[in-house]
Amino acid sequence: MQDKNNISKTYNPSEFEDRIYNNWVTKGYFHAEVDKTKKPFTIVIPPPNVTGQLHMGHALDETLQDILIRYKRMQGYNALWIPGTDHAGIATQIKVEAELREKEGITRYDLGREKFLERVWDWKKMYGDRIINQLKKIGSSCDWDRERFTMDEGCSKAVREVFVNLYNKGLIYQGSRIINWCPHCITALSDAEVEHQEQAGHFWHIKYPIKDGSGYVIIATTRPETLLGDTAVAVNPEDERYKDLVGKTLILPLVGREIPVIADEYVDKDFGTGCVKITPAHDPNDFEVGKRHNLEQIKVMNDDATINHYGGKYEGMDRYDARKAIVRDLEEQGLLVKVEDHSHNVGTCYRCGTTVEPIISKQWFVKMKPLAKPAIDAVKNGDTSFIPERFSKIYMNWMENVLDWCISRQLWWGHRIPAFYCDECGETTVSKEDITTCPKCGGKVHQDEDVLDTWFSSALWPFSTLGWPDKTKELDYFYPTSVLVTGYDIIFFWVSRMVFSAMEHTGKAPFKHVFIHGLVRDSQGRKMSKSLGNGIDPLEIIEQYGADALRFTLATGNAPGNDMRFYIERVEASRNFANKIWNASRFTLMNLDITENKLPDVSDLQLEDKWILSRYNDTVKAVTENIDKFELGVALSNLYDFIWDTFCDWYIELVKPRLFDKENATGKTAQYVLTYVLSNTMKLLHPFMPFITEEIWQHLPHEGESIMISRYPEYDENLSFKAEESAMELIMGAITAIRNRRAEMNVPPSKKAKTIIVTDKADVFEKGKIFFEKLASSSEAVVQSDKRGIDANAVNVVVPSAEIFLPLDELVDKEKELQRLQAEKKKLEGEIKRVEGKLNNQGFVSKAPQKVIDEEKAKGVKYREMLDKVLANIASMEQL
RNA sequence: GGGAGUUUAGCUCAGCUGGGAGAGCGUCUGCCUUACAAGCAGGAUGUCACAGGUUCGAGCCCUGUAACUCCCACCA
Numbered sequence: 001m002q003d004k005n006n007i008s009k010t011y012n013p014s015e016f017e018d019r020i021y022n023n024w025v026t027k028g029y030f031h032a033e034v035d036k037t038k039k040p041f042t043i044v045i046p047p048p049n050v051t052g053q054l055h056m057g058h059a060l061d062e063t064l065q066d067i068l069i070r071y072k073r074m075q076g077y078n079a080l081w082i083p084g085t086d087h088a089g090i091a092t093q094i095k096v097e098a099e100l101r102e103k104e105g106i107t108r109y110d111l112g113r114e115k116f117l118e119r120v121w122d123w124k125k126m127y128g129d130r131i132i133n134q135l136k137k138i139g140s141s142c143d144w145d146r147e148r149f150t151m152d153e154g155c156s157k158a159v160r161e162v163f164v165n166l167y168n169k170g171l172i173y174q175g176s177r178i179i180n181w182c183p184h185c186i187t188a189l190s191d192a193e194v195e196h197q198e199q200a201g202h203f204w205h206i207k208y209p210i211k212d213g214s215g216y217v218i219i220a221t222t223r224p225e226t227l228l229g230d231t232a233v234a235v236n237p238e239d240e241r242y243k244d245l246v247g248k249t250l251i252l253p254l255v256g257r258e259i260p261v262i263a264d265e266y267v268d269k270d271f272g273t274g275c276v277k278i279t280p281a282h283d284p285n286d287f288e289v290g291k292r293h294n295l296e297q298i299k300v301m302n303d304d305a306t307i308n309h310y311g312g313k314y315e316g317m318d319r320y321d322a323r324k325a326i327v328r329d330l331e332e333q334g335l336l337v338k339v340e341d342h343s344h345n346v347g348t349c350y351r352c353g354t355t356v357e358p359i360i361s362k363q364w365f366v367k368m369k370p371l372a373k374p375a376i377d378a379v380k381n382g383d384t385s386f387i388p389e390r391f392s393k394i395y396m397n398w399m400e401n402v403l404d405w406c407i408s409r410q411l412w413w414g415h416r417i418p419a420f421y422c423d424e425c426g427e428t429t430v431s432k433e434d435i436t437t438c439p440k441c442g443g444k445v446h447q448d449e450d451v452l453d454t455w456f457s458s459a460l461w462p463f464s465t466l467g468w469p470d471k472t473k474e475l476d477y478f479y480p481t482s483v484l485v486t487g488y489d490i491i492f493f494w495v496s497r498m499v500f501s502a503m504e505h506t507g508k509a510p511f512k513h514v515f516i517h518g519l520v521r522d523s524q525g526r527k528m529s530k531s532l533g534n535g536i537d538p539l540e541i542i543e544q545y546g547a548d549a550l551r552f553t554l555a556t557g558n559a560p561g562n563d564m565r566f567y568i569e570r571v572e573a574s575r576n577f578a579n580k581i582w583n584a585s586r587f588t589l590m591n592l593d594i595t596e597n598k599l600p601d602v603s604d605l606q607l608e609d610k611w612i613l614s615r616y617n618d619t620v621k622a623v624t625e626n627i628d629k630f631e632l633g634v635a636l637s638n639l640y641d642f643i644w645d646t647f648c649d650w651y652i653e654l655v656k657p658r659l660f661d662k663e664n665a666t667g668k669t670a671q672y673v674l675t676y677v678l679s680n681t682m683k684l685l686h687p688f689m690p691f692i693t694e695e696i697w698q699h700l701p702h703e704g705e706s707i708m709i710s711r712y713p714e715y716d717e718n719l720s721f722k723a724e725e726s727a728m729e730l731i732m733g734a735i736t737a738i739r740n741r742r743a744e745m746n747v748p749p750s751k752k753a754k755t756i757i758v759t760d761k762a763d764v765f766e767k768g769k770i771f772f773e774k775l776a777s778s779s780e781a782v783v784q785s786d787k788r789g790i791d792a793n794a795v796n797v798v799v800p801s802a803e804i805f806l807p808l809d810e811l812v813d814k815e816k817e818l819q820r821l822q823a824e825k826k827k828l829e830g831e832i833k834r835v836e837g838k839l840n841n842q843g844f845v846s847k848a849p850q851k852v853i854d855e856e857k858a859k860g861v862k863y864r865e866m867l868d869k870v871l872a873n874i875a876s877m878e879q880l
Numbered sequence: 881g882g883g884a885g886u887u888u889a890g891c892u893c894a895g896c897u898g899g900g901a902g903a904g905c906g907u908c909u910g911c912c913u914u915a916c917a918a919g920c921a922g923g924a925u926g927u928c929a930c931a932g933g934u935u936c937g938a939g940c941c942c943u944g945u946a947a948c949u950c951c952c953a954c955c956a
Contacts, residue, residue, distance in 0.1 A: 010918070178954090196953080203956090221956065234956095268955060276956050285954050345953085358954085390884070394951070397883060401952080488951085523892085525949090557893060557904075562885085563950090565892060569905055576918045587915030631896070637903075652915075660914090736922090743922040749911065774913095775921095834900075843936030844899095852899050852937095859900085 007589065011575070011582035013546030017691045021136055029708050030141050041077035042481035043069055044462050044498075044511060045142065052127030054134035056520040056528055056554075056566060057487060059538040062140045063551045064517060064632065065485045069141055070687035071627055072482075074712035080478055081142040082465050090454060091351055092127075093413040094185055096120050113412055120413045137539055138547045139690045141708070158464035159415045159457045160432045162505055167430040171367045171504075172407075174419075174428070176297075178284040179361050179406050180347055183305030183319075184354040187410040188363050190453055191403060192492045194347040194356055203342035204327060205273065207335040208233060211249040211258060217242075218337055220272040222344055223282075224330070225323040227252065228311045229300040230259055232278040234289055237263035239274055253335050254326060255312065262293050281360040297360055303410070305357050319357065364408040364417060364450070368500075372399045375500035383509035384499060387630045388561040391488060391516045398492050399500075407453045414451030421446055459497035462510035469505075481511045488516050488561060515630050518563035520554070525565055536566055548689035549575040555688055556636045577640060578692050581685075584648045585696040588674050591659045597679055597701040600672045602718075607767045608654040609673045610721035611728040615646050616677045617719040623684050624715070632688075639685050647677065650732065657770055675700055680713045730761065730801050731768035737797045738776040738804060744820075745795070745811055752779035756794075758787055759802035792876050798824070798869045800862050814880065821874045828867040835860040 008015070024030060045065050065081075073079040093108075096119050100106050108116040135142070166172040180189040204224050207216040217233055230252055235242040246263045266289055267276050280290025281299040290297060300310045307314045307322045314322045330336040347356040376399050378384050379392050386392040408417060420429045424443025429435060438445050457464070462484075466475040480502070486495065495514055502510035521527055522534040529535065541550045552574035558564040605613070619642040626635035655670040679700045682693040686707050697707040704710050738755065747753075755778035757765045765783045772781040787805075794805040795812055838844050838856055845853060 007915095009916070011916095219956080223956090266955090271955060273956095278956095283954075283956080285956075288954090344956090394884065397952070401882095492952090559894070559896095562893090567892065567905080570892080572918075573904055576916095579918045580916065583916035583919085585915085590915070626896085629896075633894075634896075637894075641903085648915085649920080653920095739921060740923090743910065746910075749913065749921080777913095831900090838899095838936085841936055845936080847936050848899070855899085 007586045009583070009586075011546070011579040011692065013548060013578070013691060014543070016695045017137075017139075017542075017547055020691050020694050021139065024141070024706070024708065027705065029706055038076055038078045040478050040482070041069070041072040041079045042082060042478045042483075042511075043080070044082045044481050044484040052130040054131060054138075054538050056536055056538055059138055059550065060517060060520055060554045061485060061487070062135060062138055062142075063554045064515065066138075066140050066142070066690075067551075067555060067627075067632055067687040068483060068485070068515075070690060070708060071712065073141075073708070074683065074686065074710060076711065078477075082462060082481065090185065090187070090409065090411055090414070092124055093120055093411050094351065096123050096413075108412060116412055134539060137542050138550060141690070155457060155460070155464050156415060158460050158468055159452065160418050161469045162456075162460060162501070163418055163452070164430055164432050165505070166366065171370060172364060172430075173367065174362065174364050176360055176362050177365070177404075177406070178282075178287045178358050179363055180356040181303070181305075181359040181361065182349040182352065182354055182356050183303065184352045185349060185411075186303050188361060188406055188408060189349060189356060190406050190455070192455075193350050195350045196345045197348055198343055199346045200341065200343050201346070203272070203340040204330075205337035205340070206253065206330055207337060208250045208253060208259075208277075209335075210245075211251055214248075217245065217250060217261065217275050218273045219275045219277045220340075221277055222342060223323070224326045225307070225314075225319050226279040226282045226300070227277065227326060228255060228307065228314065228322075229279045229281050229298040230255075230257075230277045231280060231290065231295040231298060232259050232262050232293065234262050234264045234267050234276045234278050235274060236267040236269045237265065239267075239269045241274060253333065254329055262289075262295075264289050264292065283358055287360065299360055301357060301359060363406050364419075364452075366405040366407055366456075368402045368404050371500040371504055372402050374503035375399055375496065378499055378503055378509040384511060384514060386514045386516060388516065388559075391491065391514070391561060394488070395491055395496055398496060402496075405453075407456050408448075408450040409453055410449075411451050414454060415457050416451050417448040419448040421448070455493055455497055458494055459501040460505070462498055462502060463506050479506070479510075480508045483513045483515055484511045485515045485517070487519060489519065491516070513630070516561045518558065518561055521563055521565050523565055523567050525563075528566075536568075541571055545571050545575040546578060546691070548578050548692045552577060552636065552689060556633045556640070558633060560630060560633075577644065578689065580644055580648060581689075581692060581696070584643070584652060585678060585700070587652060588678050589699060592671055592675065592701075594668065594671050594675065595701055597675050597703070598672060599676050600669045604666065604669045605673070606658075606666055606669065607724055607727060608651065608771075609669060610724035612647065612651040612673065612677055613719045614721040614725050615642065616681065617716055619646075619681075620684060620713045621715040624712070627687075636688050639681070639688070643681060643685070647681065651677070653775055654771060657774055683707060683710060683713050727764045727767070730764055730799075731771060734765070734768075734797075734799045734802055734804060735771060735776045737799045738772070738778075738806070741795060741797050741806070742777065745808070747777075747808065747811060749777050751808075752777050753806045753808050754779050755781045756790055756805040756807075757781065757783045757802050758785065758790075758805065759783065760785060761801050765802060792880060796873055798866050798873070800866065803869050814877065818874065818877055821870055821877065825867065825870050825874065828863050828870060831863045832860065832867060835863065 043065055045061065069079050069081065097108055100108070100111070100119070111119065163172060180191065180194045181187075182189055201222050203220050203222060205218055205220045206224065206227070207218055209216055219233060221227070233250055235245060237246070242261070245261045248261050249258050250261060252259050262278070266285060267274065278286045278289050278295060280287045280295050281297040282301070287297070289295070298310055300307055301319060302308050305319045307317050307319070309315055311317070311322065314325060317325060327336065348354060349356055376396060379386070379395060386395065418431055420431060420435050421427070422429070422438035422441060422443045422445050425438060425441040427438055427440045429439055429445065434447070435445060437443065460468070462481050463475060463479055466472060466479050468475055484495065484498070498510050502508060519527060522536070526532060526534060538550060549571055553571045556574075557570065619638055622638040623635045626632070626638065655674065658664045658667045658670040661667065679697055679702060682697045686693040690708065694707050734757070755772050755776065757772075759765050762783050762785060769781040769783065772778040790805050791807055791809060793809045793812060794807045795817075797804040797806070835856055839853070839860065
């Protein structure tokens with residue numbers, strides 16, 4: 001947009017988006033200046049995607065966050081991003097491992113810890129760079145610092161501090177428990193990392209012989225291979241059928257081990273056969289039963305879910321091969337009673353989809369009950385609120401029923417657990433600093449090989465990034481943070497853990513608001529995923545339609561927390577909106593010979609100027625109120641309507657005569673008003689569509705360097721012109737009615753007609769005469785107070801406060817006209833009946849608010865007045 | 881089994897504390913009107929899932945029903 005007379009006719013974002021972004025960066029506008037006189041606004045943002053590919057969900061996160069940040073920055077807040085986390089360490093490691101295995105035929109164990117971590121680190125750097133470059137494309141004003149993606153010194157310090165503190169308080173403990181084990185990732189998973197899927201399986205009914213030869217017990221199982229680890233069979237103590245069985249000994253098929261029959265409340269008499277095989281090392285319930293009855297725990301699988309030496313002849317087989325072999329062998333021995341189809345819930349790893357194996361294992365756990373209490377209170381008493389509110393219920397539900405959190409992972413990439421075991425005396429020492437000798441006996445120690453769940457360190461993000469545990473200026477000033485923006489799919493993983501961690505370690509809720517958005521789905525409502533191949537690349541959309549169009553699409557048309565479907569048609573509509581803005585600006589610039597941006601004297605303002613300023617002012621109010629309520633979509637649609645309908649379709653058309661007529665004394669005023677309204681509207685829109693607004697604002701007369709560091713408009717009482725607004729509405733209503741009549745009669749716009757306006761509000765319509773000529777195809781508009789000199793055959797249009805006559809006699813079909821008038825009459829009578837029905841209702845008049853009653857009365861008057869005119873017209877028509 | 885959500889125009893969805901049903905896309909009619917055909921003007925299309933209730937008044941609040949979606953949950 002260098003030369004204002006040579007601006008391209010269509011909006012072409014590729015011409016300016018990169019240039020503008022680079023300018024923002026070089027001028028340093030992203031850096032929030034730490035000015036303690038201003039209020040801080042801190043936003044915590046979700047982790048960047050480990051794959052290095054910006055996906056649509058991430059684009060949505062970025063857009064919403066950037067809208068809030070830009071808005072607050074323009075309002076003078078000291079805005080700070082807290083970007084990214086080191087989450088996804090596991091996913092990164094798994095990707096690297098897969099690559100090593102496939103391309104180089106080696107494993108992490110072949111490489112050794114040091115070399116392997118270097119490989120992961122290279123990978124993270126590469127993807128870190130890529131994702132940052134991609135984020136620039138959507139205009140994200142986050143001051144990205146790649147190092148913050150990583151497990152930097154500060155973060156490590158915070159993690160150790162937290163671990164040791166929790167350990168010393170007894171809130172972290174080590175223990176053997178049944179955990180979810182992913183045989184593909186070869187690591188433990190927390191409960192939240194397991195996804196449950198309904199799977200079709202089988203129910204195998206198997207005979208376990210009684211040792212004394214008195215018969216069999218029939219049990220049913222969905223996992224026959226766990227039979228190898230059985231150490232008992234349980235029945236319900238109340239079950240009459242099996243009363244005599246309790247205490248007897250069974251022979252475990254295929255294995256030959258002698259196992260007891262025990263009685264335990266856990267068994268449901270009415271499910272299956274009423275007898276349950278107990279495998280304490282491979283099932284959480286059985287584990288509990290086993291503890292109660294002091295049963296041996298026999299773990300029959302290796303880490304990769306192959307059968308171990310306890311499995312005898314099945315050793316080395318994969319769990320599913322072993323299942324087949326065992327079933328076959330049971331069948332051969334006549335111990336398989338029957339096989340039923342049975343669908344059941346199976347846990348799968350949320351990263352790789354492998355069916356998880358419940359396995360007994362020694363792991364580190366966080367005791368959750370004491371931590372959950374303050375986290376529940378924080379939301380209950382409103383220190384942290386969810387938007388929309390309903391997500392607090394989901395959060396509460398989880399918090400109140402939370403189980404202990406398994407935090408150790410059998411991986412190498414991550415924060416290593418700061419626990420040291422003495423090789424001499426076996427003492428476990430947890431320490432903030434690395435130690436080499438046992439504090440108890442002075443023997444050599446070795447550190448725990450495992451690392452922490454990445455969510456453990458991510459949970460500290462709001463304060464660890466600000467320097468905690470040190471008492472830094474930043475922590476003091478920016479913490480607690482203002483808003484966390486994230487999708488509802490991450491509430492359990494991250495949000496809840498940040499809250500309880502913050503409560504425990506800082507005593508404060510980490511953020512004031514949690515702004516939850518939905519998922520972006522494809523046009524058929526499916527989750528976008530790589531395996532379905534239905535993912536839409538945001539970068540391709542940006543390239544084709546521009547970042548502003550994508551941002552508009554993502555920010556509009558859906559309510560907070562609801563999923564949205566991504567339609568390319570919606571992006572096109574957004575692009576069309578950008579094009580509309582582009583052309584309105586082009587029009588403005590082409591008609592500008594002023595060089596400053598100021599509001600003209602009120603006395604110079606014409607009716608339409610006051611009207612647009614008043615409407616603009618209302619828009620400022622609506623937009624700011626809605627953003628403050630996190631109703632970004634509503635705010636944006638306020639702007640859309642104002643820009644397209646009000647500013648472009650009406651105001652620009654209304655002022656054209658003044659702009660084109662160089663003799664017109666109010667032409668300059670129109671230029672000032674156009675400039676003022678347009679540039680301020682660009683400011684209102686800037687958080688949503690940063691590029692196009694910057695480009696336009698730079699070309700309009702302005703003060704300051706960049707729209708992004710200009711002040712956001714505020715509601716101004718002096719710009720409220722309610723009387724002019726109503727006057728313009730009368731005129732506009734009349735214009736619309738005339739257009740409507742002409743369209744009905746198929747009168748081409750080229751056929752002009754004299755327009756006679758009969759009204760008792762002559763002052764209003766007198767001001768609007770020129771608008772009728774320009775916008776309603778009048779050859780000449782005449783305002784008069786009675787019907788003198790009007791052909792009875794003229795086309796008439798009845799509107800509030802006026803009756804309009806168009807002498808288009810030759811086009812009038814008397815019959816049709818009468819029909820139309822009758823229809824009009826019927827409609828008005830209907831309205832009057834409705835209004836009178838209300839006003840005659842004693843309940844309504846006595847109980848409804850006065851404002852509503854007055855409005856109804858005013859409508860009644862208006863309709864009756866219009867009906868009178870219609871009736872008079874019918875009468876005169878019939879006389880012809 | 882527990883919890884949450886959804887049901888409004890042909891499609892995708894808004895509709896914020898109850899006060900005459902909206903947008904975009906699509907569709908139909910007429911326009912190349914000197915900012916924009918990625919446009920302008922005008923039109924059509926809804927038992928607001930169903931049944932009750934509260935209220936002067938219900939798309940909105942309450943109760944129940946149905947269908948769909950999602951989350952959580954150790955029934956072998």
